[in-house]
Amino acid sequence: xxxxxxxxxxxxxxxxxxxxxxxxxxATGNVKIxxxxxxxxxxxxxxxxxxxxxxLIFQLTMMMIYAIAILGLNILTGFNGQFSLGHGAFYAVxxxxxxxxxxxxxxxxxxxxxxxxxxxFVVGFLFGxxxxxxxxxxxxxxxxxxxxxxxxxFKLTPFEHWTSGVMGIVISKPDAPFGLPLNPDQWxxxxxxxxxxxxxVCARNLVGSRTGRALMAIRDNPIAARxxxxxxxxxxxxxxxxxxxxxxxxxxxxxxxxxxISPDSFHFALSVALVVGLVVGGVGWLPGALxxxxxxxxxxxxxxELSKGLSGAVYGVIMILMxxxxxxxxxxxxxxxxxxxxxxxxxx
Amino acid sequence: xxxxxxxxxxxxxxxxxxxxxxxxVVMIYQAIHHLNFAQGEMAMFSxxxxxxxxxxxxxxxxxxxxxxxxxxxxxxxxERLVIRPLGDAPVxxxxxxxxxxxxxxxxLAGFIWDFTIKPFPSPFGExxxxxxxxxxxxxxxxxxxxxxxVILFLFFQYTRVGLAMRAAAExxxxxxxxxxxxxxxxxxxxxxxxxxxAIAGILIAPIVFLEPNMMLSILLYGFAGAVxxxxxxxxxxxxxxxxxxxxxxxxxxxxPEIGGELKLPIALFLIVTVLVFKPTxxxxxxxxxxx
Numbered sequence: 001x002x003x004x005x006x007x008x009x010x011x012x013x014x015x016x017x018x019x020x021x022x023x024x025x026x027a028t029g030n031v032k033i034x035x036x037x038x039x040x041x042x043x044x045x046x047x048x049x050x051x052x053x054x055x056l057i058f059q060l061t062m063m064m065i066y067a068i069a070i071l072g073l074n075i076l077t078g079f080n081g082q083f084s085l086g087h088g089a090f091y092a093v094x095x096x097x098x099x100x101x102x103x104x105x106x107x108x109x110x111x112x113x114x115x116x117x118x119x120x121f122v123v124g125f126l127f128g129x130x131x132x133x134x135x136x137x138x139x140x141x142x143x144x145x146x147x148x149x150x151x152x153x154f155k156l157t158p159f160e161h162w163t164s165g166v167m168g169i170v171i172s173k174p175d176a177p178f179g180l181p182l183n184p185d186q187w188x189x190x191x192x193x194x195x196x197x198x199x200x201v202c203a204r205n206l207v208g209s210r211t212g213r214a215l216m217a218i219r220d221n222p223i224a225a226r227x228x229x230x231x232x233x234x235x236x237x238x239x240x241x242x243x244x245x246x247x248x249x250x251x252x253x254x255x256x257x258x259x260x261i262s263p264d265s266f267h268f269a270l271s272v273a274l275v276v277g278l279v280v281g282g283v284g285w286l287p288g289a290l291x292x293x294x295x296x297x298x299x300x301x302x303x304x305e306l307s308k309g310l311s312g313a314v315y316g317v318i319m320i321l322m323x324x325x326x327x328x329x330x331x332x333x334x335x336x337x338x339x340x341x342x343x344x345x346x347x348x
Numbered sequence: 349x350x351x352x353x354x355x356x357x358x359x360x361x362x363x364x365x366x367x368x369x370x371x372x373v374v375m376i377y378q379a380i381h382h383l384n385f386a387q388g389e390m391a392m393f394s395x396x397x398x399x400x401x402x403x404x405x406x407x408x409x410x411x412x413x414x415x416x417x418x419x420x421x422x423x424x425x426x427e428r429l430v431i432r433p434l435g436d437a438p439v440x441x442x443x444x445x446x447x448x449x450x451x452x453x454x455x456l457a458g459f460i461w462d463f464t465i466k467p468f469p470s471p472f473g474e475x476x477x478x479x480x481x482x483x484x485x486x487x488x489x490x491x492x493x494x495x496x497x498v499i500l501f502l503f504f505q506y507t508r509v510g511l512a513m514r515a516a517a518e519x520x521x522x523x524x525x526x527x528x529x530x531x532x533x534x535x536x537x538x539x540x541x542x543x544x545x546a547i548a549g550i551l552i553a554p555i556v557f558l559e560p561n562m563m564l565s566i567l568l569y570g571f572a573g574a575v576x577x578x579x580x581x582x583x584x585x586x587x588x589x590x591x592x593x594x595x596x597x598x599x600x601x602x603x604p605e606i607g608g609e610l611k612l613p614i615a616l617f618l619i620v621t622v623l624v625f626k627p628t629x630x631x632x633x634x635x636x637x638x639x
Contacts, residue, residue, distance in 0.1 A: 083440065130624040136439050137383050137579075138627060141571055142620055144385065148568045149616040156613070268564065272447050279444050312455025319448035323441045324433060 030338050041290075045193055049186040057185045058257065059297060064189075064196045065254045067293030070277045071203050071286065072246025078284030079207055080239035081219030082131065086143030088271030089150040090244040094120050094251025095261050096154065099169040109174050109256050113195070116252035117245045124244020128237035147271035154263035168262025171255060188257050195253065199246060203286055206242070215239055247274075276319055282331020291330045355597045361486035362555070363593020364493035368548035369570025370577065370585035370592075371500070372541040377579050378517040379537035380431070382442045386449035387545055388567030390426075392560060393453050394419040394546030395553045396461050399468060408471050412550065416543045423542025427535040457560040468553035489551045496547060497586055504582075513537060565612050569596065572615040575622050578629025588629065592618060 049057050073087050097119045098112035127146070131139055155166055173184045180187065206212050214235050217225035226232045255261045273296040280295040281288025303314035326333045369387065376384045384390075398415040402408065426449070434445060472488035504510040515523040516533035524530050548570075549563065556562050569592050577588025595618065600611045622629060 077440070083443070085443070130620055133627060134623050137377075137381070138623055140439070140443055141383055141575065142623055145568055145571065145616040145619045148564060149613050152612045272451075275447070276444065279440060283440060309459040310455055313452045313459070314455075316448040316451030316455065319451070320430065320445050323437070323445050323448070327437060327441050 030342055033338065038287075049182075049189045054183070054185045057189050061185070061189045061192050061257050062254070063293045063297040064192045064290075065250045065257065065293075066274070066277060066296055067289040068192075068196050068199050068253070069247040069250035069274055070281060070289040070292045071199055072243040072250070073274050073278045074281075074283065074286060074289055075203060075206065075215075075246065076239050076243035077278060078286075079212060079219060080215045080236060082236065082239065083136070083140045084143045084240075084243070084271075085140055085275055086146030086150070086271055087243070087247050087274045088266050088268070089146045089153075090120050090124055090247040091251035091254065091270060091274070092150050092154065092263075092266035093123050093244075094248030095255035095266070096169075096251075097248070098252035099171055099255045099261050102171055103169050109171075112256075113249055113252050117249045120248025120251070121241045121245040124248075125237050125241035127244070128240025131240060132233050132236055143271075147268050150266050150268075150271075151263040154266070166263060168260055168265070171259045171261075173259055174256065192253055192257070195249065199249070200286065200289075203246070207286065211235070211238075280319075280322060280329050282329030282334075285329070285331030285335075288329055288331040351601065352598075355601045356594060357482045357486065359594035359597035360590060361482070361489045361593070362552075362597065363573075363590035364489045365548050365552045365566065365589075366569040366573045366592050367493055367586040367589025368496065368544055368551070369566055370573035370589040371497075371582055372544045372548065373567075373570055373574045374577075374579060374582050374585040375537050375541040375544070377574070378582075379513075379534045382439070382446070383571070383579075384541070385443065385446040385567075386453060387541065387570070388563030389450050389453040389457075390419070390423065390542050391545030391549035391566075392563040393457050394422070394542065395468070395549035395558060395562075396457050396560075398546070398550050399466060399553070399558055400461070402469065408469075412471065412547075415546050415550065419546035420539040420543040423539040423545075424535045426542075427538035431538070432531065432535075454560050461560075463560055466558040468550075468558045470554040471550065485554055492547065492551060493586075496544060500544075500582070509536070565615075568612065568615045569593075572618045572622075574629075575619050576629055578631040581629065581631040584629055584631025587631065 048060060052060070069087065069091055072090075073084060076082050076084055094116040097116040098109070101107040101112045101115065102109055131142065134142055174187070177187075182190070207215075214225065214230045217228065217230055218232050218235055222232055258265075277289070277292030277296040279292075281290070281292030299318060300311060300315055303311040303318070306314050322329075328335075369391070372387055372391070373383060376382070376387070394415055397418055398411050401411045401414060406414070430445065430449065434442060470485040470488070472484040474484065504514055512523070512528045513533045513536060515526070516528055516530040517537070520530045523533075548566075552566055553562070556566070570589065573589030573592040574585045575588070576591055577584025577586065579585075592615070596611050596614055599614050
């Protein structure tokens with residue numbers, strides 16, 4: 001049995017399904033709340049780069065990049081029930097694909113994004129094949145190994161010609177095209193914003209589609225899914241591939257925004273951060289990715305401010321306390337709050 | 349030929365460390381069916397405690413038992429305070445908590461003892477045996493690992509507590525019915541795993557030097573050993589640990605692409621290969637699933 005189903009089974013898009021709410025009126029009320037929240041977020045997102053300094057814009061851009069990566073991880077873990085502690089590896093592959101293409105072949109940065117996505121899709125699909133035979137703890141273990149090994153893989157001598165080994169690759173920051181009145185930071189922000197939006201819409205449609213239902217069926221009961229005619233092997237590998245594609249695109253964007261990559265940028269901590277972001281945002285709740293991204297971008301800084309030397313410990317304590325207090329993440333918390341709210345409005 | 353023998357011996361010696369780590373991992377896996385990703389950090393912290401006591405001038409023969417006892421208490425405390433309240437939470441929650449522990453212990457060690465690399469004296473002194481073939485420390489590592497193994501074997505085979513622990517791991521419900529306090533048996537398992545980890549840390553520290561991040565790759569090799577031998581078999585884990593040590597050294601020597609210090613991908617390769625072709629490991633039991 002996959003043991004994780006208890007959190008994930010009932011935590012999908014509360015807006016769409018209105019999970020176990022008493023009246024349909026309440027459900028539509030929730031949709032309204034969610035839509036309004038979405039519109040407000042969108043407006044804030046568009047306005048933010050004009051109201052904040054360049055460093056904050058950079059941080060917000062990175063936040064969205066992490067959110068895209070977490071979105072990918074969520075498709076795999078939240079909707080297909082497969083763990084990955086190793087998504088930093090796909091992020092790294094995406095980043096290196098983009099960087100090498102720009103550095104060695106002088107290809108335009110926009111073109112590197114889809115190609116990084118495709119490369120990561122293939123890599124993820126291939127890694128998904130052996131992962132098919134693993135579940136639960138074993139998959140966590142294999143992907144943990146992947147995460148720990150990643151920096152060393154990119155240091156290997158046979159690849160040194162491409163990756164420049166430990167030296168890393170420096171990338172120049174692209175300017176805004178078509179003479180748009182934006183500085184490079186603002187342009188990258190909007191590029192990431194657009195890609196993030198596209199990624200979210202695609203993920204949402206994927207989850208709502210026939211394929212999405214097949215993925216969830218596999219998550220909830222692989223054997224039942226198979227006997228209903230779902231090709232579990234194909235869909236599980238596909239989920240890995242799509243998930244890696246998202247994370248890879250995020251990695252490519254990350255490389256362009258940070259302007260520098262080296263094997264040690266993709267330390268084990270990156271993979272950990274992505275998992276933490278996923279859990280904080282809510283496993284199986286797509287908008288949670290944004291909150292997860294915000295958490296892993298800003299909470300370490302807050303922890304740093306609370307205690308200079310002990311930031312890691314503060315971060316760890318926050319993580320553990322969250323697991324005790326709200327194990328379903330912000331998604332679960334929000335859903336519970338909305339549920340309570342609509343229950344009260346119907347009883348009135 | 350001499351190179352081969354040399355590498356085999358080195359492999360067995362480092363394999364002993366991996367065997368200890370693998371054993372600690374398997375002990376906790378047996379008790380709670382989760383992999384403790386913070387195992388390496390716990391061992392690292394224990395090693396720092398030992399280092400601190402040495403720095404205060406406590407004699408070595410006293411440092412080791414003290415460290416083992418403190419680590420044991422620490423392991424029990426972690427189980428009681430952090431892991432037990434989790435109960436039957438889903439796997440992902442457990443993983444996040446382990447990672448949280450990882451971050452906390454790592455950061456604490458860095459805060460208390462900072463991140464500079466520290467030399468750690470070998471408990472067996474300098475010098476070597478058999479005409480320079482094997483250093484005293486390596487002989488000591490192999491001997492200590494073997495001793496730990498024998499003690500554990502006797503403990504689990506012939507003592508009441510050992511049998512009770514096995515019963516609690518095997519079938520918690522029935523064990524509780526015959527009067528075994530399953531919760532405390534699990535805590536005991538954590539304590540013992542922490543103590544074994546402490547020994548592994550003290551043995552490996554003279555080789556890799558002491559610093560807060562020293563255990564991450566060791567833990568990975570430990571995992572590889574545990575997987576190779578089978579996560580359900582302590583004997584298998586030990587065998588697996590030795591095998592990983594030997595394979596790592598031979599591959600590092602004879603496959604030029606891998607080179608000296610970049611041997612970590614071997615662990616990934618081993619883990620994935622074993623999990624794909626024989627997920628139960630060499631000695632593990634097959635766990636049958638019900639629909």
